Amino acid sequence: MNSTKINGFIVPLGREAHRLAEQFAAQQATPQQGKRVYLNTLAVYAVHRYLKYLQIDSNLEQSDSWHLVGQVIDVADLVLPGIGKLECRPLLPGETAFDLSLDVQENLIGYVAVQFSDILTDVEILGFLPATAVALDKPPEQIQISRLQSLETLIDHIYDATEVLADVPLQEVFVRHKETLVNLSQWFQNFCEPGWQMIDELLSPNQMRLAFNKPRSSSSREIYPEKNKAVVGRAKSIDLGMELVGHGVTLVVVLTPETNEQTGVHLRVFPSGNQTYLPVNIQLAVLDDSGKRVLEATSRTLDNWIQLQFTGEIGEEFSVRVGLGNACITENFVI
DSSP states (O other): OOOOOOOOEEEEOOHHHHHHHHHHHTTSSSHHHHHHHHHHHHHHHHHHHHHHHTTOOOBSTTSGGGSHHHHHTTOOEEEETTTEEEEEEEEOTTOOEEEOOTTOOTTEEEEEEEEEOSSTTEEEEEEEEEGGGSOSSSOOSEEEGGGOBOHHHHHHHHHHHHHHHHTSOOSSOOBOOOOOOEEGGGGGGTOOOTTOBOHHHHSOHHHHIIIIISOSSTTOOOOOGGGOTTOEEEEEEEOOGGGGTTOOEEEEEEEEEOSTTEEEEEEEEEEOTTOOSOOTTOEEEEEOTTSOEEEEEEOOTTOSOEEEEEEEETTOEEEEEEEETTEEEEEEEEO
């Protein structure tokens, strides 16, 4: 048997995704229909999350799949405002083809395949098939995953459509990361995703003293992570391209276990290399799982670092954005 290796994108499914899927499934007339709606909901939510990682807007509430009529006719669409719809089709473990919904035709961009595993803690976004690749006069009942194109093709379709609609090039430059979510809970088991290093590997000794021995306020619970087993911290170099030529920065994330399955998250951005001060107007922001900016800090003249801190629950997802001018990088996390 020939097989095709597809490089997909893993999206964890948190409590909110399953809460919505249970809510919609409970409204259906039969258990079979409820199961189908449950999977459709998770597939749509996963694609919504994936696009959010890339700073691409999508609207769940405008999607037919988020309403009873659309759920009854097996629609799993996701609306991209001003652009069109993506049909998000689920595949169960072992399946090599997905059913084609014929009820989504108007403004259809194409189909996104979402692969489920035996447990519903995460899914894999497999690939994309443009609507133009499916003959509308006699569409097949199923699409083989071997026909899928890369996720880069999907992104190109969306950005091309955005530029056509706006009739101008995109005004904001995004440095797009396509990695999976960084699982912070695994840091306590000494496992880190590639790119994250021990803090003292990226910060100078002076920065280490400033950051962990002399907190800016008495409310900051600053502990040198390597001297306290209950606290972990990692750092990552951030490249903002031409916006920061000769002035790199380092993102530091420190985790403190707290009560009731909560974790304290402390974020800092430091200048890299031999630089003493951050460039002016470096922005550090925290976004919730809907993409809403909830915390923000901006560097001023002669700032050695900027910082934000908050407390999150186990399974909570959030994003951290570091930017300057027209460039920004977003790192996506789950506690």
